[in-house]
Amino acid sequence: MSDIMVSVRGEHELRVTPERAVVRLTVTADGPQRGAVVERIAALAEPLRDELAAHQASGAVAEWSSERISVWADRPWNADGARLALVHHGTIGITAEFADTTAASDWVGSVGLRDGVRVDGVDWRLTPETRAAREREAATAAVGVAVARATAYASALGLSTVTPLEVADLGLLGHPDQVGAPMPKMMRAAAFADAGSAPDLGLRPADIVVSAAVEARFSAR
Structure with missing residues (x-):
């Protein structure tokens, strides 16, 4: 056969x-004066950076990064169709890869309640x-x-x-x-x-x- x-x-x-949690945040501020918006963004982002630096020093964060401030302006319309005064907007994106997923959960729970901070999401990963x-x-x-x-x-x-x-x-x-x-x-x-x-x-x-x-x-x- x-x-x-x-x-x-x-x-x-x-x-x-999962072994790693990659947290993505956006810090935002709006206002009539560009300088005040930039100062507000910097004030909101500074404690986040300090906390991430401390987490990195302890080993809870493997790496993190912060974008530069992005600022733009527009003139919104009101309900009657009239243009309003100029409004400035500012954002900073922050990304952190946590090696300690429990620390990531605690941190997200804290920063997610802060004014001007938006948690965009968490990506779960394995180490390479x-x-x-x-x-x-x-x-x-x-x-x-x-x-x-x-x-x-x-x-x-x-x-x-x-x-x-x-x-x-x-x-x-x-x-x-x-x-x-x-x-x-x-x-x-x-x-x-x-x-x-x-x-x-x-x-x-x-x-x-x-x-x-x-x-x-x-x-x-």
Whole structure:
């Protein structure tokens, strides 16, 4: 009996607790005088920077950055369609990557209640080392699933030996006329939690999903 070709797909998914919290804030101020708006922005941003510097010194923050003040002006319209006096607007964006997710939750809960400070969101991440290790783990497990499926198919046909011929990311073992087709990603890892504006901003991040999927071909005899 000639060898039979067996083509299968293997998938595996891991759920990993986030290790880093990237907090994004915007400090805002408005007023009729440009100088007063700049001073107000600086006064609001200074304690935030001081707190982040202290958190970084303690190890709770891995890194943080602050944008330069952006100021612009416009003349709003009133309900009667008349132009009002010039209003100046100012903003500063601040981003902080917390290595301590509990400290991140506490800090967001504090700054989210301050006048002129808006919490834009929190992105949950893994460290590069953990992400790479979990991706390798997921890929290894996905190949194992493919081998198990091929073995099961062969056994159902009364065959006892399977030999791997090809293994690749999804889409790479397609027919020749599918070469130009979009290729699905082998791995993904994403999670986001909106900090919101409620008084209790205790952050409860969802697990980060790391997944892998492969296609494989075996000969069975």
